[in-house]
Amino acid sequence: MKSHQPKKPRGDREGALLEEAAALLPASARHATASAESAMIIREGRGPRVFDLSGNEYLDYLLGSGPMLVGHAHPMVLKSVTAALERGSSFLLPTEVTVELAREIVRSTPCAERVVFGNTGSDGVIFAIRLARAYRRRDKVLKFEGAYHGQGDALLMSNQWTTAPADFPHPVPNSIGLPEQVREEVLVAPWNDIDRTADLIAQYRDDLACVIAEPMQRTLSPRPGFLEQLRELTHRADVPLIFDEVVTGYRLGYESGQGYYGVTPDLCVLGKSLSAGHPLSVVAGRFDLMKFAEGARRLTGDYVSLTGTYSGNPISCAAALAALALFREPDVYPKLFERGRRLMQGCQQAFDSVGIPVQVTGEPPAFEPWFADHEIVDFRSAQKSNHALSSRFGQALLERGIMKAHEKFFVSIVHTDEDIEHTIDAIQDAAYELARA
Ligand SMILES: Cc1ncc(COP(=O)(O)O)c(C=O)c1O
Incomplete structure (x- = not known):
């Protein structure tokens, strides 16, 4: 298993700006997962990565809630x-x-x-x-x-x-x-x-x-x-x-x-x-x-x-x-689908291997693991899945330098094979942690 860089502590500048954002921006001080400790101020994005103001680097599957299919600052x-x-x-x-x-x-x-x-x-x-x-x-x-x-x-x-x-x-x-x-x-x-x-x-x-x-x-x-x-x-x-x-x-x-x-x-x-x-x-x-x-x-x-x-x-x-x-460039969509598919399978296998029931729904460019052992086909079946576990998974990934949307993963055309392999390792590592808890 590859190790991940431990997250750097929040710096003074980012802490001060987050406080100000919380006071001034009631609707916009949003963060990638539900927890306040994971709030961050973004410094910049490059390709499939974003960087926070305290110097942490994340592989980005939030992609601005989807739009950055071509990655950041292409x-x-x-x-x-x-x-x-x-x-x-x-x-x-x-x-x-x-x-x-x-x-x-x-x-x-x-x-x-x-x-x-x-x-x-x-x-x-x-x-x-x-x-x-x-x-x-x-x-x-x-x-x-x-x-x-x-x-x-x-x-x-x-x-x-x-x-x-x-x-x-x-x-x-x-x-x-x-x-x-x-x-x-x-x-x-x-x-x-x-x-x-x-x-x-x-x-x-x-x-x-x-x-x-x-x-x-x-x-x-x-x-x-x-x-x-x-x-x-x-x-x-x-x-x-x-x-x-x-x-x-x-x-x-x-x-x-x-x-x-x-x-x-x-x-x-x-x-x-x-x-x-x-x-x-x-x-x-x-x-x-x-x-x-x-x-x-x-x-x-x-x-x-x-x-x-x-x-x-x-x-x-x-x-x-x-x-x-x-x-329109040749192979863009086949590659996007191939990488997304590997991530979907990696996610399924990681949780299967630790005995946590998961169902991965969606299509390779945008998919979501649901923690449930029933079929997820509509809003009501999705609502009965384990949302607390989903949040903990998001948090565990963030600590490993992987950022995703609340539940789902958006894949970009600039995520590389190495990025995908790294992400699958992080998912497996997070799955072990969740299984131990
Ligand atoms: C399916 C769908 N329709 C409409 C919207 C609204 O788009 P916007 O946030 O650009 O107003 C969204 C945003 O997430 C969406 O996912």
């Missing part, structure tokens, strides 16, 4: 962004890169006939739902329990942080401060349960604006046939199907989750990996839905407003063009 992204910065940051009007990026998104994304830019995944989702509502002239949105679709009022319901789920199809707000009537607009179905979903679509068909799903919900892959049947049901009901691909977009392949699973939605939202850590999101889809955003309609009233001061700004678009060029 030279090609830096070059593209620096060149763009020298020509000005924001014009409201499109630049060459805005159009080039739209062209490449239409080329690469099966559902994309037209493109609208936003700045965050949350506003991309809000835009997509607004388009669907305009098309259907209906308000209700059907989502799946445990899916996260960002911070828009209507979608901040029954997500993965829900503690007390309600009977289907009633939503549970994940925040206070949401207007009471928003609850009336949201219906919740169990993920991966096509019969219950079909019943809800049939029952509410006349009120539904859309059905929205993450094609891989968090790290819960769709059961074979689930997305296909969902596509068929929504198509027959003429209810737009939206894929929220903020995580899966360009992570599961150059054609995103819709290409990977072979199911084409009516609209999709892309974000995160698309722009290598620069604020950008995309709503793309069928022309007869997207057309409502055309500026010429403004005077007719038959118009969906989807604008933003920074939407399609040249800096984010230049970053995205550089990222997409990297994703």
Whole structure:
């Protein structure tokens, strides 16, 4: 077993900044695991590594919650962004890169006939739902329990942080401060349960604006046939199907989750990996839905407003063009999948070897070990897993210089074979520790 460097104690500067962050930034003093002692201030990121202010180095599988699929400070992204910065940051009007990026998104994304830019995944989702509502002239949105679709009022319901789920199809707000009537607009179905979903679509068909799903919900892959049947049901009901691909977009392949699973939605939202850590999101889809955003309609009233001061700004678009060029290089996705697969297997074997039941769900570029001996297929089965053990695992890895998201691992295209082997050793070492405790 390879040894890992012991973590350096927190330095005075980092300690002082963390105190200030805790006082000044109620929402933003976030850390990789749930424990306060693991909070840190990041000094910088390079490739697959991040460094904290006290000089600790971590192999990064948090990747900024996913977007850094190309790793940190990638030279090609830096070059593209620096060149763009020298020509000005924001014009409201499109630049060459805005159009080039739209062209490449239409080329690469099966559902994309037209493109609208936003700045965050949350506003991309809000835009997509607004388009669907305009098309259907209906308000209700059907989502799946445990899916996260960002911070828009209507979608901040029954997500993965829900503690007390309600009977289907009633939503549970994940925040206070949401207007009471928003609850009336949201219906919740169990993920991966096509019969219950079909019943809800049939029952509410006349009120539904859309059905929205993450094609891989968090790290819960769709059961074979689930997305296909969902596509068929929504198509027959003429209810737009939206894929929220903020995580899966360009992570599961150059054609995103819709290409990977072979199911084409009516609209999709892309974000995160698309722009290598620069604020950008995309709503793309069928022309007869997207057309409502055309500026010429403004005077007719038959118009969906989807604008933003920074939407399609040249800096984010230049970053995205550089990222997409990297994703188009030969073997990028096969290597990403191969390394992710080795990590998934390494994780499974490490816990099998110490007798701790674990199930690793997801796809190689984004996966998650659940501490449970029952099958994990939806929010409720996931909720019954051992979250305390999961947190301890995250903490044990952090102490060994491996950083990951709360539960899941995001793999990047710049993690090397050596990084993967090192990580598997650390996972095995952490598994021994957890088994001993
Ligand atoms: C599937 C999904 N949709 C939407 C969002 C919201 O994106 P953002 O945080 O960029 O607003 C997220 C963020 O994690 C996400 O995972």
